[in-house]
Amino acid sequence: MSAQPEIRYVDSDGVGIAYTVVGDGPIDLLSIPGFVSHVEVLWEAPGVDAYFGRLASFSRLIMFDKRGQGLSDRPPQPPTLEQSAADALAVLDAAGSERAAVYGISEGGPMCLLLAAAHPQRVSELVLYGPYARMLEAPDYPEGLSRAQFESFIGSAKEHWGGPVALNMWAPSLVKDKVA
Numbered sequence: 001m002s003a004q005p006e007i008r009y010v011d012s013d014g015v016g017i018a019y020t021v022v023g024d025g026p027i028d029l030l031s032i033p034g035f036v037s038h039v040e041v042l043w044e045a046p047g048v049d050a051y052f053g054r055l056a057s058f059s060r061l062i063m064f065d066k067r068g069q070g071l072s073d074r075p076p077q078p079p080t081l082e083q084s085a086a087d088a089l090a091v092l093d094a095a096g097s098e099r100a101a102v103y104g105i106s107e108g109g110p111m112c113l114l115l116a117a118a119h120p121q122r123v124s125e126l127v128l129y130g131p132y133a134r135m136l137e138a139p140d141y142p143e144g145l146s147r148a149q150f151e152s153f154i155g156s157a158k159e160h161w162g163g164p165v166a167l168n169m170w171a172p173s174l175v176k177d178k179v180a
Helices: 048-058 081-094 106-118 147-160
Strands: 008-012 015-022 027-032 059-064 100-105 123-129
Touching (some): 008 081, 015 048, 027 048, 027 081, 059 081, 081 106, 100 106
Parallel strands (some): 027 059
Antiparallel strands (some): 008 015
């Protein structure tokens, strides 16, 4: 992709949601990001152009910043899962998409599942990459992070925000890459 995509906005229950559409393939593909996104700055990261450019080569790729992220408005409270799914529907409507394949990354997975379950007529396929049932451990979910691990991660993220926060967890092959 040679040019930065045009950023558009849609109102979702009084909250401005930033989105963009890239490519003109025969299927619509809605990409739901994980816990961090920025539809404008994203394209500056190494490898992103190749990755999302490949997705846009066979689809009309619809991407957005969830409320509170990137260029979208920051409401006073974190969104509910239902609000997040409604935002995804608002983006689909604004992009003129009646039915889309939905691709959820990490924390975006639960939103994809709710969207597909509540609006099956709008979701043609569902692809999940790295979602989790829950983040914290519980008596019935020992695979989760302990409260201490979670608090340590949050503290580190706050202290090092703007840098390669948790790169060793999500992209260990890039840890020594000075550009990443």
